[in-house]
Amino acid sequence: MKTYNLDETHIIQLEEKNRKIALSTDDLHVWYGDNEAIKGVSLQFEENKITSLIGPSGCGKSTYLRSLNRMNDEIDGTNITGKIMYENTDVNSKIVDVYEMRKHIGMVFQRPNPFSKSIYGNITFALKQHGIKDKKQLDEIVETSLKQAALWDQVKDDLNKSALALSGGQQQRLCIARAIAMKPDVLLLDEPASALDPISTSKVEETLINLKEDYTIIIVTHNMQQASRISDYTAFFYMGQVMEYDKTRKIFTRPKIQATDDYVSGHFG
Numbered sequence: 001m002k003t004y005n006l007d008e009t010h011i012i013q014l015e016e017k018n019r020k021i022a023l024s025t026d027d028l029h030v031w032y033g034d035n036e037a038i039k040g041v042s043l044q045f046e047e048n049k050i051t052s053l054i055g056p057s058g059c060g061k062s063t064y065l066r067s068l069n070r071m072n073d074e075i076d077g078t079n080i081t082g083k084i085m086y087e088n089t090d091v092n093s094k095i096v097d098v099y100e101m102r103k104h105i106g107m108v109f110q111r112p113n114p115f116s117k118s119i120y121g122n123i124t125f126a127l128k129q130h131g132i133k134d135k136k137q138l139d140e141i142v143e144t145s146l147k148q149a150a151l152w153d154q155v156k157d158d159l160n161k162s163a164l165a166l167s168g169g170q171q172q173r174l175c176i177a178r179a180i181a182m183k184p185d186v187l188l189l190d191e192p193a194s195a196l197d198p199i200s201t202s203k204v205e206e207t208l209i210n211l212k213e214d215y216t217i218i219i220v221t222h223n224m225q226q227a228s229r230i231s232d233y234t235a236f237f238y239m240g241q242v243m244e245y246d247k248t249r250k251i252f253t254r255p256k257i258q259a260t261d262d263y264v265s266g267h268f269g
């Protein structure tokens, strides 16, 4: 297998281009026991844009994504150093209220994971836990979130139906609706379409493109076409570090780093 010079990287700094940054990491390292899965990643994510995280299996994409709203806290033996800056707060600081922070930085997982509740109940569950009890307000949030997730027209007459009776693609859009019902600023998605058929995938992609008007989206994907179709920026991960980060168009047409070029043109991974 070809080896690459890991010291040669190309990472754009968005603040130098006067872009508004919703979230950033500075020298982020993540260890699982002795295994250093993320080796000092510094990236800035532009507000109201979609950024794709791509790279071969095991290079640390999901680990990095999960760190951004502290999902790795739940894995024993994990150690994380470095900064994750969101609105002048270091998300990685011990004093951060993780429950509260996840209202601002929400997550959607690879496999649709609706609760065994009605469509309405899926969306209102966390809202109620956060103290929203007013029926009219809940109704409004349910409608808005389902509309934003492009699911409203299909389910509006049957909100009491079990979420588990929806198709896989509809379930995933319900999970997106559930995440955006909390009105996060940043939405993290870990291969949200990998378990879906092509039609459902394209619906999820359309949904994400529409959502970026209101949200900053960071998505892990193995699907190169998907990354190039939907994202504004792309970060290429390799062996726990980012080799190249730039506008998606550049990554897919004129990458500056050989490893990126080989990966996006299908030579490995």
Ligand SMILES: Nc1ncnc2c1ncn2[C@@H]1O[C@H](COP(=O)(O)OP(=O)(O)OP(=O)(O)O)[C@@H](O)[C@H]1O
Residues within 6 Å of the ligand: 032, 035, 037, 055, 056, 057, 058, 059, 060, 061, 062, 063, 064, 075
């Ligand atoms: N829960 C965990 N416990 C221990 N090690 C883990 C855990 N999750 C991931 N790892 C290790 O961290 C490294 C990065 O894995 P990660 O899942 O982040 O990569 P990935 O790029 O998302 O891979 P894939 O594309 O296959 O999902 C790998 O060496 C993996 O074995």
